[in-house]
Amino acid sequence: MFTHDLGGGLELRLLEHRHAPELLEAVRANAAQLDRFLNIARELHDLERARQRIQVALDRFAAGHGLEAGIWFEGHLIGTVALHGGGRTRIEVGYWLTEPFQGRGIATRAAAAVTDHAFGGLGLHRVEMRCAVDNVRSRAVPERLGFRLEGILRGSYQVGDRFIDEALYALTADAWVAPSERRL
Amino acid sequence: MFTHDLGGGLELRLLEHRHAPELLEAVRANAAQLDRFLNIARELHDLERARQRIQVALDRFAAGHGLEAGIWFEGHLIGTVALHGGGRTRIEVGYWLTEPFQGRGIATRAAAAVTDHAFGGLGLHRVEMRCAVDNVRSRAVPERLGFRLEGILRGSYQVGDRFIDEALYALTADAWVAPSERRL
Amino acid sequence: MFTHDLGGGLELRLLEHRHAPELLEAVRANAAQLDRFLNIARELHDLERARQRIQVALDRFAAGHGLEAGIWFEGHLIGTVALHGGGRTRIEVGYWLTEPFQGRGIATRAAAAVTDHAFGGLGLHRVEMRCAVDNVRSRAVPERLGFRLEGILRGSYQVGDRFIDEALYALTADAWVAPSERRL
Amino acid sequence: MFTHDLGGGLELRLLEHRHAPELLEAVRANAAQLDRFLNIARELHDLERARQRIQVALDRFAAGHGLEAGIWFEGHLIGTVALHGGGRTRIEVGYWLTEPFQGRGIATRAAAAVTDHAFGGLGLHRVEMRCAVDNVRSRAVPERLGFRLEGILRGSYQVGDRFIDEALYALTADAWVAPSERRL
Amino acid sequence: MFTHDLGGGLELRLLEHRHAPELLEAVRANAAQLDRFLNIARELHDLERARQRIQVALDRFAAGHGLEAGIWFEGHLIGTVALHGGGRTRIEVGYWLTEPFQGRGIATRAAAAVTDHAFGGLGLHRVEMRCAVDNVRSRAVPERLGFRLEGILRGSYQVGDRFIDEALYALTADAWVAPSERRL
């Protein structure tokens, strides 16, 4: 029942257990494309795994250490955006979208919303994003939001059986300009 | 960052740890009045207890067995509404408001929202409310929402060192008419 | 080795793991009749489930929040009686018997014993019983023990795929007359 | 509410949380005498510790790995008898009595009851007792019950800051003769 | 990466998860001989069980209550030596070797090393060894190290479906002479 309105028919909602079938379906339908840079489609091969992933995110939320929200467009789940990892003063933003919705600025708006929450709501000092170096669309997200490229991490992520390099982007609280008036 | 808009400047948001000071303050400022029918002001006597209560509610939410949302009016926490107890097919609604905001229909709107979520979102069959028999304002909430009075429970609740009787109200899914178009 | 003697060859004993096969057998042999008003025969379909149920009850006992005792007649397990649910000041009594032993007042004597323990041993203020409205034999138990009918709960219990109404009976400590001299 | 009747006004009951004050009182009143061979009076210096000890024993009971029962004489707690330690096939019996009740065969009857339960109820193969070598009264218990002295364990138990030797007694299931007709 | 050098190409290392295949292989290859006096080959019938055993030992080490080290000879795992059981002031030594390495004094050297650690590192007062009475080679270990035979424990250990007697050996800290200069 709780939502974060992104405008234009887009909404974020915390993933709950009842969303597991929708999540599984969205991931399955986009497996070929997701498999290039992420492990999510390899890992969510059945409903039980989808529920486990949601439980992990809910536990993280309950502990005050992150969250995973679904991105809904006109009632359909089209991706997720998450805050995870990090520590006492920093956190990492992750996101993915099904193919038809990529390239429209949706991930950027979703990432901006959770970044705003990380700085404003959770009071963190530093927000990071890591993108596969060859994932041009993914890298556009931190770049549009004013994140700074700090380095290329060699072999820092394993996708399937390949090790890929990641571009590390980051922003500190003092450099953040909220895209809209800040909400709690 | 996730909200449920009740209109008229009123919003529901899941209680998180950072809300503990606000919750403690609202409860403390209304202790005399809350103590008549509830234990919340007796129990939340410091920040640590406020955090514990929020943690219990977050754990319940993470387990898919309820929630506790703050009611905010123009940026101030003025009460909470919760789904708790119950079992596989039923759940209970609870709520309280600070005194200046009582008698305006706010609790009714908040209770309607979580009742809607219990039936529509969680798919439960039966929603209950228990009010102290002498708490006229509290009893108005289920009555306005069409709940049926099923019985008076003798000595079923201990407030301080007194045992009080509760009026048990309930509604089943087939009898529920959502006050507005249903939202997930 | 610990028992509560009900007289006439009847004894209560806390269920322990070694009783799982006997419990399973008693439930299986009476499944058709139990299925009318309870879920126990649907749930205990193998030894593993019987052990889980016993473990849940033992954990509740160890936490001081209830118990489940087997009812033995001349060395045979013929049903159980339990204290469960409730909260700081109240608790609920549940019971079932295999068909040949129904209608002889055995459930009433078993329920009286645990009610006595709830008031005298555990110091609770209120004891409840919930019976399916159409389960005449079950409803005779609280009625014989002087419990008061407080209301009919609509659709409050799911048996298989039906929702049934329950009669709620309750008694408070001040109204309880122990059927015999009280034992610790 | 569950008891094991030893006859002559003596009863065993599983220790529950509500017995903590009685247990603490019995131990305190006999501290000087208990301190000679046991640590119980040193460890149970307040109500919190008494509750912890009871919780440990309840958890052991719930796990099916032992128990601790109070010994009551005409409504007064005068000692305890326990099954603890051991493993898949063996377990150890422990006991203590307040001074006025020592030397009357009470510990022997209590130990016989739990030994009977260890062999008959729990199906174990071997039951052990360890007594301080100089504790003549304690050693009389296994000797009267037909346990065999298997050895003297050097420095195997620390009482306060002294290491004392223990006499190890044991019996296997085939050698056990129940002192009375066996009860479950 | 951490080792305890026994000289002559022999090393002790804490068992970690990556050693599970080697452990399983060593146990399997010696099952016929191990089954005479121990349950290890019966219990470690697959990789999952080998990992579980290692996890139990690692948890014990992390809790400061024992350890299990592999014995390596020129890069091959040929047995293990462990500290386990016991309590605040005493602990037990266990060990086994694959057949080709028995009878060379290796178990004695390994047992001496962990005994030294129990007295010197952990500060315990008493170290015990239990050997099947008929296991002549195993009994030679405590005898060479100056442990005293304290008794024969009847039916104290179950191997497969037989109950066997164990010889109990023990030593207290004051009687221990370290076989070499003591190491932390």
Added chain:
Amino acid sequence: MFTHDLGGGLELRLLEHRHAPELLEAVRANAAQLDRFLNIARELHDLERARQRIQVALDRFAAGHGLEAGIWFEGHLIGTVALHGGGRTRIEVGYWLTEPFQGRGIATRAAAAVTDHAFGGLGLHRVEMRCAVDNVRSRAVPERLGFRLEGILRGSYQVGDRFIDEALYALTADAWVAPSERRL
């Protein structure tokens, strides 16, 4: 009892609970210097905290996700080296030394040893080190070991109430040359 010999009187040993007083003492004596770039002296203000830190490291070791070893020189604890953080395929190396032992290449030898273990023993793909940008001595460690500087992380670490920048160094398994013959 398990050590990793670095030569020249230097040894690594897993930190265990009995090392807590030594660890506390070493940290306290060097607090002024450690406080410049690390939080360890602020956090380890009493024995209880020292034990907690050791427990966290032991739990990590037992889970197969890292370790913390003390660095001993001729029997004195002069610092620690750790593997922590990271994920399925990468891990981070951390270290500190008391002032008199800095500048002698000791941290480099200790870090080389655990890096070797991360690649060879744990089979990880990537090892990272993060050093405060102004901590010249600390940065010399990864540089001497052939790690590559991948970027400067702005405000990524909070020391006291300041946010400092960290230099991120990393190496992948294929680029690692063990400083000596590899040991398990």
